[in-house]
Amino acid sequence: MTVSTIAPLETADGDTSDDSQLVQRARAGDVEARDRLIGRHLRDVYAVTFRVLGERDLAEDAAQDAFVNALGALPRFRGESSFRTWLLRVAVNSARSLSRRRVRRREVSIVAAEDLPGGEENPATRAVLLSEVARVRDALEQLPEKQRLSVTLRTQQGLSHAEIAELIGSTEGAVRVNYHLGIKRLRELLK
């Protein structure tokens, strides 16, 4: 697959200034730039911490830690990888460090209506979607962490295998294998 066939990811806020400009400004103490970095990367950071931890409250704490730590460490950010990749790696580490302080819940995950992506107004359709989403989430919970992260970061966050490898401390080849193993297992679980 060649890179040129893939359109660049658009940020959540449709903001066109690139991260490196915002990083430079945030480093110089620009509050607006810092807040924009938070706004445009929060969805991905929270997705990462939620996938590692599996519960909302802890995932929120870890997301907060990730931003506070990463923004506090901006002076040491050298720009060797993209800011996004670097930030998401901090998020993985923040979540893993919270995870070590407690035992992962193994019970069936509860999907609340507010955990659903918006847009489905019809209550009956929404109920069906909710149970479908709950099944998928429960199946994801049963995957080992590396498979779960490889599958969700690839299909939901749109990261490449190489980017995921950088985040979780693995190799591109291993992420690819974990991705395909995870997909295979999900297909069995959701039959």
Next chain:
Amino acid sequence: MNSATCERVRDQLPDMLAGRLTLEAAQPVLAHLAACAECAEEARLIRMLRQEAVPVPAGLEARIRAAAAVRPARWRFAVPRPALIAATIGAALLGGATLLRQYRAPAPAAQAPAPAAAPAPAPVGPTAAAPVDARALMQPLPGSVDGGPFSSSASLDDLSVEELQTLLKEMQS
């Protein structure tokens, strides 16, 4: 069927279903999906996964902005203990979890208005280099309120392989 083609197609499915492939790149993938049940099944799973994506909890952005403004690092653990305990007891007395959650988001006033989705360009005429824009496809199609080929709530995630192919053909013609 399980071949080098299947492998390549499966590697591309997440990007295609997110609308990140160009028309040119998407066509062989769609053609393969029409012929290969296994890969079509995998495409269905990835669509389900995309629906499962967790949304960001309300109030989290404001809470993080406030935290980033307060301390450079580890502020959660730097709150003086007696204050934390008093606040926790107070919150518990006054109504438990909801208040506790509010306490953890200290600056609701700083809540930014949800960023408006970027005005998605309508999927006008095809240029070979134009990516299939999923967001644009997820918007109600102009003039399709009373039922074009796809209903006004059409999104890539709802479409079957056949419908995706029809849509691509229409965009090209």
